[in-house]
Amino acid sequence: RPIWLDEMVSELLGATPDPPGTNIIAVDWNHGATNWYPLAVRKTREAGRIIANMITTLTVQRGVHAERVHLVGVSLGAHVAGFTGSYFSGRIAKITALDPAGPKFSQADPEERLDPSDAAFVDVVHTDGDNIEIRRTLGHVDFYVNGGEDQPGCPKTTLTGGFTEDMESPVICDHMRAVRLWLSSLRSPCELRAFPCDSVAALAAGRCLECRTERTASCPRLGL
Secondary structure, three states: OOHHHHHHHHHHHHHOOOHHHHOOOOOHHHHHHOOOHHHHHHHHHHHHHHHHHHHHHHHHHHOOHOOOOOOEEOOHHHHHHHHHHHHOOOOOOOEEEEEEEEOOOOOOHHHHOOOOHHHOOOOOOOOOOOOOOOOOOOEEEEEEHHHHHOOOOOOOOOOOOOOOOOOOOHHHHHHHHHHHHHHHHOOOOOOOOOOOOOOOOHHOOOOOOOOOOHHHHHEEEEEO
16 A cells, blocks of 8 residues: 555544544555556546445444545545545535546546535645646645645656655655645644635736735635
8 A cells, every 4th residue: 555644544643633533544445546547547436436335334324424524535546535525425524635636637527537516625735737636626725835836845757657656756756745745734833824816827926925814714724
């Protein structure tokens, strides 16, 4: 399984205000996700259907409330989370998508990828829009970290081979920065907030560099 998965579970357990009342389910679909990429893309829908069925079972047999379910998906897993929400008969509370995979999804219709209708609230973190990740807006709130492309400290690389599970690999440094930032937001005493803006060009022109003081939610916060 991905080497960062255990770290994510540990960070989530440490960040939750009520550990005894919280359950974290880590879905390891590594065998489906690391095969030939076009096949992995097709399997995102199947994986989403299976997870949706599991959540249905938990709500019916174990009394789990769908309005308290939060799905977190990385890369292809972001679209798996989206399909989970679309197949689930109820309404998932929240989906967090960390640098959703772009190839085969960039031009797809909403029902063929993650979209805002998949949960009551969908937030998306973009960090590699010029390489692996999908650049278009996919959620109710989309965070474009450093413009959503090249990240500080990462080499300028283009993925030409297969994916790697190593979060420290320079090949996917930009792509996995979304995971690093989201995990850091769980433990950092400093909030990671973003300036609402219509475009990267408008941000570069300095037209989006303030939050309206009368509305504290006007600058959305990264995290749970």
